[in-house]
Amino acid sequence: MQIHVVNQGDSVFSIANTYGSTTQAIIDANELDAPNQLVVGQALVIPIVGQFYFVQPGDSLYTIANRFGMTYQELARINNIPINGTLPIGLRLYIPQRPKSDIISNAYVEPIGGTVSETLENAARKNTPYLSYLAPFSYQVNRDGTLKAPPLNNFKEIADANNANLMMVITTLEEGAFSAELGHIIVTVQEVQNRLLDNIVNTAQQVGFTDIHFDFEFLPPEDRDAYSTFLAKAKERLSQAGLLMSTALAPKVSAEQEGEWYEAHDYGAHGAVADFVVLMTYEWGYSGGPAMAVSPIDQVRRVVNYALTEMPASKILLGQNLYGYDWTLPYVPGGEYARAVSPQQAIALARQYNVPIQYDTTAQAPFFRYWDEEGKEHEVWFEDARSIQAKFDMIKELGLRGISYWKLGLSFPQNWLLLQDNFNIVKQDQQS
Secondary structure, three states, X not given: OEEEEXXXXXXXXXXXXXXXXXXXXXXXXHOOXXXXXXXXXXXXXXXXXXXXXXXXXXOOHHHHHHHOOOOHHHHHHHHOOOOOOOOOOOOEEEEOOOOOEEEEEXXXXXXXXXXXXXXXXXXXXXXXXXXXXXXXXXXXXXXXXXEEOOOOOOHHHHHHHOOOEEEEEEEOEEOOEEOHHHHHHHHHOHHHHHHHHHHHHHHHHHHOEEEEEEEOOOOOHHHHHHHHHHXXXXXXXXXXXXXXXXXXXXXXXXXXXXXXXXXXXXXXXXXHHOOEXXXXXXXXXXXXXXXXXXXXXXXXXXXXXXXXXXXXXXXXXXXXXXXXXXXXXXXXXXXXXXXEEOHHHHHHHHHHOOOOOEEEOXXXXXXXXXXXXXXXXXXXXXXXXXXXXXXHHHHHHHXXXXXXXXXXXXXXXXXXXXXXXXXXXXXXXXXX
């Protein structure tokens, strides 16, 4: 699979000729709604086997081969060039498809307003072939340990049709926000815990969930040990019922990190009892904050590096956003909230306002600015093929268990093509 960044003067036709593809294949792969109006800086996925590399100044056979995990002798043989010859700048070299590693992938799906929209169900149908788990968000715990279920509609049928597992997400959401008071009750009151675990097991067996996923956020810091003890108790109960257990973890970079989102999450304790964890490695750039990348890879790596000191890589799923934000400038604390946009919507905005897409190499994320009809300046950060490939490369480099997406419903076709190109997705009948 090839990633091509659009240059001035490029057309779908010229790009197809460069890589030996077809215009229709590129249009279909990238779901281009305006193929004759490409945006400078737009990243396209070219659906070919393997990829091409164009020699840059300073390159050698050795450095290029090392970059792609092969020997320089192999690279020379495949491209029928002498080992000791000079590499002309711009020479096109073919890089074959490399062996894929096995991962598990999860995506949350969140019905809004108590109903499953047709758009959301279609997104689940379209993308569950690429998933190990489909995770309806969420079962909300009541203060007596009973559960309020989300609408499930056809999610079970969709999961079964694609040989995917259903993940039962349990949250401390109350009236639309995570409740510290509710969380405290759950992790400290034995009677509530027992009723909750009974209800979880009964529901999981009735519906067909295979993994129970605890997402307890903004717990009081003093409940850190109580939450860890509750998880150990839950793991024992769920294992007796033949169920897996996973947790969602705030993106910490140290055990001593302060803040109401972080302190009650003990990475070591979760890593010890959970079958796997999801690191919520996104929302550095968030709707109520200043404009920046949602999941800058330098910050994401800091979280993963810390997690690896507390648990094995085989238990870690990297959290990944499927969205970006459009901020109105200048940023004013407490002011206007940014608007969430899909990668496809972001590209459409750049096209509409005739601005090129730039790329931050430190954050490994695309962005651009534009002025709207009211004379207001905007800054947009989102995800593209380059940014998601950087995350995939890190997963492979560090040997992580997989990836978890928040959330389905926003169009990002390049992600799913590259996910399939990089990895073998472990499906239901392949999991131990």
